Amino acid sequence: xxxxxxxxxxxxxxxxxRRLEIEVVEAEQALAEHEALLLALRRERQDDSRVVSELNxxxxxxxxxxxxxxxxxxxxQR
Numbered sequence: 197x198x199x200x201x202x203x204x205x206x207x208x209x210x211x212x213x214r215r216l217e218i219e220v221v222e223a224e225q226a227l228a229e230h231e232a233l234l235l236a237l238r239r240e241r242q243d244d245s246r247v248v249s250e251l252n253x254x255x256x257x258x259x260x261x262x263x264x265x266x267x268x269x270x271x272x273q274r
Contacts, residue, residue: 206272213268216261223258230254 230251237244 220261
C-alpha cells in the first residue's frame, strides 16, 4: 500500500511536532531550574550576571521553539 505525498508530509510534520513538544517541556524544566538558581543567588547577594545571561538566551530559544510549534500546528490545520 502506497502512502500519498500529503500523508507522508503530514506524518513528518507530526513526528517533528512530537520531537518539539518534548524539547519544549524539557526546556521549561531547565528554565524553572535556572530561575530558582537566580533567586537563590539574589537572596545570597551573589553575582547573578552569568545566570541572567543564560536565562535570557534560554528564553529566546524557548520562544523560537514555541513559534516553530505554532507553525507546525498551522501546517497540520491545512
